Amino acid sequence: MAPIKMFSGGEKNRLMLAKILSQPANLLVLDEPTNDLDVETLELLEEMLVDYTGTLILISHDRTFLNNVVGSTVVMDGDGVINQYAGGYDDYLLQKQTDLNNKDSLKSKPKQQKKTPTNASKKLTYKEQKMLNELPKKIETTEAEIGKIQLQLSDPEFFQQPESQEALIRLARLEADLERYFEQWNALE
Numbered sequence: 289m290a291p292i293k294m295f296s297g298g299e300k301n302r303l304m305l306a307k308i309l310s311q312p313a314n315l316l317v318l319d320e321p322t323n324d325l326d327v328e329t330l331e332l333l334e335e336m337l338v339d340y341t342g343t344l345i346l347i348s349h350d351r352t353f354l355n356n357v358v359g360s361t362v363v364m365d366g367d368g369v370i371n372q373y374a375g376g377y378d379d380y381l382l383q384k385q386t387d388l389n390n391k392d393s394l395k396s397k398p399k400q401q402k403k404t405p406t407n408a409s410k411k412l413t414y415k416e417q418k419m420l421n422e423l424p425k426k427i428e429t430t431e432a433e434i435g436k437i438q439l440q441l442s443d444p445e446f447f448q449q450p451e452s453q454e455a456l457i458r459l460a461r462l463e464a465d466l467e468r469y470f471e472q473w474n475a476l477e
Contacts (some may be wrong), residue, residue, distance in 0.1 A: 290432040296413065300325035305333060314342035322350045359447055359456055374456035383460055390468065412476065420476040424468055430466045433458065 291462075295303065301324050308316065316337075321331055337344060337357045348354055354361065355376035362372050363380060373380040412420065428449070437459045440446050 296324070297328075298326065302329055306328075309336055309407055313346070316340065316342060317345045319347045320349070321346070322348055339448075341444070355379075359452060362425050374460040375453060379460075381455060383464075386464060390464070416476055422472070423473045423476070427466065427469050428474070430462055430469065434462050434466065437462070 290302070292300065295415060301321070305321060321333060324334065326440060334353065334356050337346075344357070346354070355378050358376050360372060360374060361380045362370060364370050373383045375383075437455050440455060441459070446452055465468075
């Protein structure tokens, strides 16, 4: 029964979150909602946000909270570069590492090709020709799978299902595979 001006920071945050979450809305924007919250309130907030049916835009440095709540992570990488990754913070780290590994392997391939300038006129080996012939089918299959997942993602109720996180991760992996297939195709042609 104390006036709000007498509340601590955590009590004010709990009151504000209770007020916000008690009103119906299809968009919720939260900036550092975990600041000054005790563990019990934090767990309750996670449960409420996981069950939230609208769109949630969340800014937080609490990596565990992000992993438990979000389905997509938008990262500002610097120099005006903004990237979106499927899943929470840990998923972002895995995808970022995969991207870095792919870039490193691409950088090393041109160096090898420069050493032998006759590569341009060299005929493909049987194995390379077979791989080149199989790539269009792999690309088509991967694009079809990506299309299926994207169709599922267009349904707002899909994100209430437990397999939604797995689908987002699978989508990111398929997109990386597709990019790799196109790179292989360009290199072989």
